[in-house]
Amino acid sequence: MVEENRPAFAAERRERILELVRANGTMSLRDIAVKVHASEVTVRRDVRALEAEGLVDRRRGGVALPGRVGHEQSYAGRSGRCAAEKAAIAASAARLVRPGDAVTIGPGTTTEALARELASRTDITVVTNSLRVAEALAGASGVEVVVTGGTVYGPARALVGAAAEQSLKGLRVTRAFLSGNGVSAERGLSTPNPAVAGVDAALAACAEETVVLADHTKVGADTMVATVPPEGIAHLVTDSSADPEVLMTLEETGALVHVAVVARERGQ
Known part of the structure; x- marks a missing residue:
């Protein structure tokens, strides 16, 4: 058909x-x-x-079925999914941040894990619309945290809307770290929520290059609203369970793929 x-x-x-x-x-x-x-x-x-x-x-x-009720999975529910993979991805992505860098970080459980990795760093600036990212970095003495304005969108624990997007205009940072809900060679990074998508796109527009953090469940997935086109993804950080054929097609669009090794795969 x-x-x-x-x-x-x-x-x-x-x-x-x-x-x-x-x-x-x-x-x-x-x-x-x-x-x-x-x-x-x-x-x-x-x-x-x-x-x-x-x-x-x-x-x-x-x-x-994942054993839950309701249409939209809670933030806490998403946090428990692929936790080891997300931790490994976050540790790998953190190596792309250097002293003196200013970066944007979008909402998501994987980017929250990245924020925890960056909490011990010094001389970096993080611009974010994620309440959880801001909270993870609140006590980090070496990290300057800038939070956008906007309206709280509860399921993502994020600030969204015109105020959030407007507050990012005119900024320039080294890298944007985004998660989203799907990444494919056909449409790039995507998310099911238009309001979240608008701010994700604005976070990426601030950056010299975009880094996508996506565990294997998101690699090859295509959700409703595209936020970063395939050619706009400079780095993809994922885990070893991601579909190798999909990773190959993403590499062909220009993304540098980093495969994080989960602790249990190292025998730890």
Whole structure:
């Protein structure tokens, strides 16, 4: 079917997949493909997008509910997902920050982990719209923290809106560190919320280059609103469980891919 890959139908197809998984608990990709009249490749891409939003969990050859109620996963719930991978990604990304740097950091559980890594640094400036990032750096004597204005968006623990975007205009920093909910070679970095997307784009616009922090559940996922185009991603920091084919396509767009090694993989 030609229509199965058209963006206009993607949201409807993903909603149908979510309905099927909610009704059955677990399903194979093959069964889902039959039900939604799409290829397994298309369904796999849809499942990645749904997993990036915390709506389903991928299993070997299939998909399952993550064991929660409600449409949008809580911030605390996202914090517990892939915690070891996020810690490794944060440690790797922190090596891209040097004394004297000014950086922007967007909202997210992985960027919050990055902020904790930077708390012991000296002579850096962090501009952020993330309440959790600001809190993690509040006691860091060597870090100057600049928080944007804006309206609080609770699920992301972030400041959003025109005031947040306006406060970033005219700034220039070395790097922007963003997380989002999906990253692909086709659309770059994306997020399901337009308000969050607007500030993510503004944080990136301030920077000489953008660094995306994305665990394997987000690599290859494509959510509703694109924030940074593929060619605008200078670095992608992920973990070793990310799909190598997707990483290769991202490298072809110009991103330098850093694969962080999780502590358990080092035998620690």
